[in-house]
Amino acid sequence: MNPKDVFLSNQGQTSPFPFLIEVESAEGIYIYDKSGKRYTDLISGVAVNNIGHRHPKVIQAIKAQVDKHLHVMVYGEFIQDSQIDLSNKLIEVLPASLDCLYVVNSGTEANEAAIKLAKRVTGRMEIISFRGSYHGSTNGSLSISGNEVKKKAYRPLLPEVQFINLNNLDELTLITEKTAGVILETIQGDAGVRIPDFDYLKALQKKCKDVGALLIFDEIQCGMGRTGKLFAFEHFNVVPDILTLGKALGGGMPIGALISSKENLSKFSHNPMLGHITTFGGHPVVCSAAAATLEVLQKEINWIDIQKIGAFIEHELGSLRQIKEIRRKGLMFAFDMESPEIVSKVVHSCLEEGLITFWFLSHPDSLRLAPPLTISMQETKEFVKIMKKIIQRI
Numbered sequence: 001m002n003p004k005d006v007f008l009s010n011q012g013q014t015s016p017f018p019f020l021i022e023v024e025s026a027e028g029i030y031i032y033d034k035s036g037k038r039y040t041d042l043i044s045g046v047a048v049n050n051i052g053h054r055h056p057k058v059i060q061a062i063k064a065q066v067d068k069h070l071h072v073m074v075y076g077e078f079i080q081d082s083q084i085d086l087s088n089k090l091i092e093v094l095p096a097s098l099d100c101l102y103v104v105n106s107g108t109e110a111n112e113a114a115i116k117l118a119k120r121v122t123g124r125m126e127i128i129s130f131r132g133s134y135h136g137s138t139n140g141s142l143s144i145s146g147n148e149v150k151k152k153a154y155r156p157l158l159p160e161v162q163f164i165n166l167n168n169l170d171e172l173t174l175i176t177e178k179t180a181g182v183i184l185e186t187i188q189g190d191a192g193v194r195i196p197d198f199d200y201l202k203a204l205q206k207k208c209k210d211v212g213a214l215l216i217f218d219e220i221q222c223g224m225g226r227t228g229k230l231f232a233f234e235h236f237n238v239v240p241d242i243l244t245l246g247k248a249l250g251g252g253m254p255i256g257a258l259i260s261s262k263e264n265l266s267k268f269s270h271n272p273m274l275g276h277i278t279t280f281g282g283h284p285v286v287c288s289a290a291a292a293t294l295e296v297l298q299k300e301i302n303w304i305d306i307q308k309i310g311a312f313i314e315h316e317l318g319s320l321r322q323i324k325e326i327r328r329k330g331l332m333f334a335f336d337m338e339s340p341e342i343v344s345k346v347v348h349s350c351l352e353e354g355l356i357t358f359w360f361l362s363h364p365d366s367l368r369l370a371p372p373l374t375i376s377m378q379e380t381k382e383f384v385k386i387m388k389k390i391i392q393r394i
Helices: 003-010 056-066 081-092 107-122 139-143 148-154 169-174 198-211 262-269 284-299 303-318 340-352 377-393
Strands: 023-027 030-033 038-041 100-104 126-130 161-164 179-185 214-218 242-245 256-260 325-329 332-336 366-369
Touching: 038 377, 056 284, 081 100, 081 284, 100 107, 100 262, 107 126, 107 139, 107 179, 107 214, 107 242, 107 256, 107 262, 139 148, 161 169, 169 198, 179 198, 198 214, 256 262, 303 325, 303 332, 303 377, 340 366, 340 377
Parallel strands: 126 161, 126 179, 179 214, 214 242
Antiparallel strands: 023 030, 030 038, 100 256, 242 256, 325 332, 332 366
């Protein structure tokens, strides 16, 4: 059987329409298939490869750790240099109240742990989330995600979950003394890059504090520089009680992170002990990659250039009559078009021309772009020129 037949017959599928690119290698902003065709990755593996593919410092860190050891023990029992290094680097760039890190294997696992932590700290059951939200596909994270089309086949899900609308101040009254936690993507990704009002986030934070609920920011997609700042909450001057990270944190390796105060996270250690556990969470190779990724983001990324590139893309593509609306923060884009069918045509036409773009699960009328933060202005001009021709033609 050829590779495509094996892929389609022996591997579980996520959709009936995979891209079917046979990947040979990847470097920087490019992916190469087995025929040698080059693709410009304009979605960063869906907000994962924020510093590009195979960044030299990440590869170096991985190789150095592989030469020392791989998995040695379930998370939390042994002292491992790579975990300590990641903790130090991450806590150093976070607000003082977020001073404790629990490393897991993925973003959805981080959100599962966040649900548990909010319940454990408050002694309450109710979780409030937002319509349009996406927090993952496991049972708990699916329960707090807003896309009913994706949920209905798997009900019953977690009880005592309510949904409110972003930027609706009146609905904040639904947050009460029964609420354990309120979880929000600081900038909603799958809903098509929905950005909260500054005053709304301040009011949300105040309401949570007034009733004793924990405010949880999910920055799995919008964190790690994607919005033009290291963390998206920095745009709003609001610090959550719990922060979840994933995707780009690992520099191409699988990781999730639950971050809160030491006081909060200590609740997992007793009554009962092992209140949250993971076998491979905090894997030494992955932690080494994540620590290197943080260093690259701090030392090599030019945030001013990111804003210039983002503004250029917004201006150039926004000038096309086929684009109905643009929502952007940093290099996180949603381009509204006439219909899902047109978006699909653009995505597949871009693929033919060597450009990888995508759509949003919960907002298929929008075209998704999230290029690596390492993209240059010259590389940006090259792909924008091609995309404009494709969109105008379609």
